[in-house]
Amino acid sequence: MTINSDGLETKAGAGSDIAVLFAEFSQAFEEFKATNDQRLEELEKRGSADGLLEGKLDRLNAVLDGQKAALDRAMVERARPQLDGKAAHGESEYKEAFTGYVKRGEEKALSVGVGADGGYFVPSETETEITRLMTTVSPIRAIAGVRQVSGSVYKRPISVTGPAVGWVGETAARPTTASQTLAELSYPTTELYAMPAATAAFLDDAAVDVGQWIADEVNAAFAAQETTAFVLGDGVNKPKGFLTANAVAETSWSWGNLGYVPTGVAGSLPTSNASDVLIDLVYSLKAGYRQNASWVMNRKVQGTLRKLKDADGNYLWQPATTADGKARFMGFELVEAEDMPNIAANSLSVAFGDFRRGYLIVDRQGVSVLRDPFSSKPYVLFYTTKRVGGGIADYDAIKLLKFAAS
Structure with missing residues (x-):
């Protein structure tokens, strides 16, 4: 073009x-x-x-x-990698069994992948492909911390305040110091599913790589649902999104809340020196987080900020310097997430932070497929599920821009 x-x-x-x-x-x-x-x-x-x-x-x-x-x-x-490359003997055997199950409903006695409720876990290379592609197309997953677990809930203790310390003389008394304050964060994994359908003729085609086909079919659906949950999820049968956390003015920040910087104008940036509030947002983040920080906003908000210049007349938004790079805003990577809200009165339309430390995604190992040739004839349905959870990991690592007077 x-x-x-x-x-x-x-x-x-x-x-x-x-x-x-x-x-x-x-x-x-x-x-x-x-x-x-x-x-x-x-x-x-x-x-x-x-x-x-x-x-x-x-x-x-x-x-x-x-x-x-x-x-x-x-x-x-x-x-996109090829899924038909060389594999270990056991994995290759299992992939053949999985292919037979998907195409013809054959269930061989390979206990490594047969679930108690029937069906198969997808081969590990297909599971890796689904996760890798989701990282590519899901903007929040690409920048967040990710942990794989084998159980249904991941619990993580975190130190909110460290133990008290102090300087003492060589012979001075050493009174007992206050203990550190610990909090426990819990991340339950919930089921995410997709149900692609195929005709028997399609499945009989010897050229079809069923692992690749399933990865392609479910990837976009999984990624879209995940991204919405990571941003706006209420935690009911889905991950808890970072924008559903309680937001308070940065001057009143405390653990358990996300801090925000107001623009000073309801539903808009200031008419003059608009970039000043963005600078305030950048420096509301501590230096240890700021070095790995990213901007998160939707396409329309990015279009508004794309017009801004600094005091020297340079555009604050800069395109990627390479084809596989990301655009940058004020020197930090910019991530486009369409589930972020548009600019409106009191909207939290821009997030800035170290999401690798600030938001944790928990994946339960395994993606399972249950073949259903009966419910929607002449199509064969493939009930594909994975379990995923998510929530804020560090309330001090993400800051928000609120389009409000205060």
Whole structure:
């Protein structure tokens, strides 16, 4: 695709490769900057910008978002490994049994993968592929901490305050110090399922890699449901999202709450020096967290912040420097999560923090498949399940921007 004189997207040939997509994305951003510079000049001179110019800028924002999405899809496709590579003898035997079960319903006596309620666990290479692809397409999973467990609940003790310490002289008394304060965080795993369907003719096709097919079918569904839960989940039969935690002003922060910095204007950024509140948000995070921090926001909010400049006239939003890289905002990686709220009065539309330490995803080992050839003839259904939990791991590692007066 290319950008014409109006800054609009035109489709490229189907054979466009990643390098071409990346070059076109970079070209679109240059056009975006030129148009926004013109808009800012008009705002400075006349106090308002031409409506046509505003419309063109909105269209360019949409073009950038569309091109980035196409580039991301191309990168996922290129990185997809082949599942029919060499495997250990036992694993290869089990994969053959799994293939026979999926295609024909054969159940061989391989106890390593047969669940008590029937069905099979998917081969480990397919399970790894599902998890890896979900990391690629699920933005929160890609930046959060991840722990694999064998039980249904993961419990984690955490020190809220350390033991009291003090300086003493060589011969001074050493009174007993106060003990550290511990809290226990619990992460129950809940069931996430998908049920792809296939015809018998499709399954009989010798060329079909059933492991890859199941990974492809369930991956997008799992990733979308997971991401919503990691952001907004209420903890009832799903993980608890970080935005459902109690939010308090950063000046009143305490453990068990997420701190927020207000923009000073309900439903908007300040009209002047808008970047100041973003700087305040960055430095509300302690240095130990800040070095690995990421921004999290949705596409529309990113489009708003994309227009901002610093005092030297440099854009705060910068595109990735490589095709497989991430955009950066104020020097930190920017992660796009569509479940983050749009800008509105009192909305918590921007998160900033070290999500590797701040949010924990708990995966129970194993992805299981139960074959059902009876419920939806002539289709064969595959009830595919995995168990996953999640919740905040460190309330001091994530900060929020609240679009509110205070």
